[in-house]
């Protein structure tokens with residue numbers, strides 16, 4: 001226990017900064033700090049035995065591929081500065097935040113997850129006294145603490161358990177293993193953020209590179225078969241056969257993708273019934289919804305899914321399950337349940 005007397009200038013500075021953040025800072029900063037500060041104390045008690053020192057919080061530009069950062073901070077009495085990207089905190093990054101409600105459940109969950117991720121870093125810095133340089137700050141100590149907390153979450157609620165994470169070396173990727181730098185947000189089940197935020201553009205950072213040595217052996221006759229399809233103009237069939245290969249690789253690479261494509265899920269990943277499709281949607285405005293859906297399926301043009309959502313919405317679809325699936329994910333496969341629902345010929 002630290003001997004913090006009321007006259008300790010560092011402690012006084014910390015409390016006045018905390019007080020300032022929560023009560024005096026300008027809106028909308030105050031709104032966010034008013035959430036972060038008590039949440040930080042809650043996590044400190046729950047996961048870190050109250051061993052962390054109140055950090056300085058700020059909302060300021062961070063690395064473009066990150067949502068938050070922790071830096072050493074020697075001013076204001078704090079030891080660390082936890083920074084959050086304005087794009088997340090103020091909802092200005094529309095690739096990320098898909099709702100106008102700053103307190104939407106999914107937004108708050110992502111903010112809390114980033115806070116927790118940074119607190120693990122804070123723990124490694126303050127308690128272990130290490131920056132884990134050479135690991136970009138996400139080394140074995142970080143992985144160990146994150147794994148410990150993920151297991152603790154699972155003891156409180158088995159559906160909330162997070163898997164073991166591994167440190168990431170700069171020049172080495174553990175094939176197929178989740179990496180610490182993406183913890184915990186990329187380890188959450190599909191639907192955890194309720195479609196209020198989408199993380200697809202961040203996956204590149206946590207994604208594991210399989211490398212060229214991983215090339216699959218080819219069954220004899222396959223090239224001849226593909227050549228036959230190309231030479232005889234069976235392009236749709238060719239795309240389907242190759243698309244299945246691509247889908248298999250995608251499903252192996254993106255956690256939860258296979259389940260998300262199979263059908264709708266609730267926030268904890270349980271399968272939900274497919275909402276009924278109104279026949280009026282596909283006939284609306286000259287059948288443009290079906291045309292878009294078929295075009296996406298036939299050409300594997302999955303980047304058109306958000307446009308499909310817009311058209312569906314204008315056709316009268318108000319199903320959040322359908323609309324969020326189209327908007328919240330950029331990765332889809334030929335097995336996409338929304339495309340199947342709209343009657344696209346995607347099955348062999």
Ligand SMILES: [Zn+2]
Pocket residue numbers: 260261325331332333336337338
């Ligand atoms: Zn899909």
